[in-house]
Amino acid sequence: MFLASCFFSSVLSQINETTIDPAKKYEDLIKSQDAPKIQEPVVTPHAQSAAEEKQDELILLLPKLDPALYTDWNTPDKPVIWTEGNPALDFSQGNQELFNELKLEKILKQTYTKENHIVDVLIYKFKDFTGAYSAYTVLHSGATTKLKVGKNASESDKLVNFWRGNYFIDIHTNAENDSVAKEFIILASQDISKNLQTEQMPPVVAIQLPALNRVQGTEKYCLGSVCCKKYFTGNTIDFDLFNLSESGGIITAQYQEDNSKDKERISLILSRYITKESAQAVFASFKEYFEKQKLANKEMEIDFDIDDSTLKIKNQKNNYTMLKQRGNLLAIAYNIMNKKSGKQVLALIPWPIEIAKPINTITDTEK
Structure with a gap:
């Protein structure tokens, strides 16, 4: 039991030396001169056979089941592919509106078996990387992993999820404490990650999200109101006011200081707009929105700091919401227990530097 529990640790470096580490096994076989020749997982157009050229692009991303790595594993059935307009092959699991x-663009599902061990591989392909990144942030399971797969990855005893380029990958088993299946999951995640040659940084607004005091795993990135209303919980904000069609998406995360009293967690929403004017218009819409709420809630207090472009709302005792806009960025912090901590979270954002034109500047035409 001890070795099994060690195997399922998300920190692979802590695995007992007598336990097989599939990630290390993969690397050792690749590097070993005495190892059997392993079929190169990266598929190039020149290396494809006539049969492979007819295969769907997602099939070419799957592991090749080299016997040196995948002993006795096989595919009992052909992969099934769902594409837009083919609802009969729908693996969206109730997320069709979100995926739209x-x-x-399409989903591939391939099942692998070894005796009574079963693993499912699902590959989701999106039109662009923002959709894939959003899918990873709201749909992944497990904790952040040190496995070198994808650009962002998570892991649990039963799965590995990761994002890379236009793809969100979900490799999982439904069995409990299945070390054989977990070894396959790790090996397959490395193969698929290598087959995905694309490199892509996260959306800019995700990079601008402050890292200090952020609670890892709470990040969620959305492109529209369907995603926001489903996954941005714990608030009464009208997400239609964000005018996301003029933005590069919206991202949220929770923040907590180590010495925070009562383990206060502040939620931060950050949106980046195409223009400064768009951000200003959204800020004005939210200001009007909260002012209307105040008419129905006599306990609500609103303070607008015009110099700092910050709106401070006291919803009730020890419950604050703060909005700030500068340049093309707009931020909303809520679930704030005291104004000081709210200001500290907003101060972590890398706000654009705005240089004001001197009032007494004389132009060439005025000389």
């Missing part, structure tokens, strides 16, 4: 918003 994220511009999902």
Whole structure:
């Protein structure tokens, strides 16, 4: 039991030396001169056979089941592919409306078996990387992993999820404490990640999200109101006011200081707009929105700091919401227990530097 529990640790470096580490096994076989020749997982147009050229692009991303790595594993059935307009092959699991918003193009599902061990591989392909990144942030399971797969990855005893380029990958088993299946999951995640040659950084607004005091795993990135209303919980914000069609998406995360009293967690929403004017218009819409709410809630207090472009709302005792806009960025912090901590979270954002034109500047035409 001890070795099994060690195997399922998300920190692979802590695995007992007597336990097989599939990630290390993969690397050792690749590097070993005495190892059997392993079929190169990266498929190039020149290396494809006539049969492979007829295969769907997602099939070419799957692991090749080299016997040196995948002993006795096989595919009992051909992969099934769902594409837009083919609802009979729908693996969306109730997320069809969300996937439409994220511009999902197709899903591949391939099942692998070894005796009574079963693993499912699902590959989701989106129109662009923003949809795939959003899908990863709202749909992944497990904790952040040190496995070198994808650009963002998570892992649990039963799965590995990761994002890379236009793809969100879900490799999982439904069995409990299945070390054989978990070894396959890790090996397959490395193969698929290598087959995905694309490199892509996260959306800019995700990079601008402050890292200090952020609670890892709470990040969620959305492109539209369907995603926001489903996954941005714990608030009464009208997400239609964000005018996301003029933005590069919206991202949220929770923040908590180590010495925070009562383990206060502040939620931060950050949106980046195409223009400064768009951000200003959205800020004005939210200001009007909260002012209307105040008419129905006599306990609500609103303070607008015009110099700092910050709107401070006291919803009730020890419950604040703060909005700030500068340049093309707009941020909303809520679930704030005291104004000081709210200001500290907003101060972490890398706000654009705005240089004001001197009032007494004389132009060439005025000379």
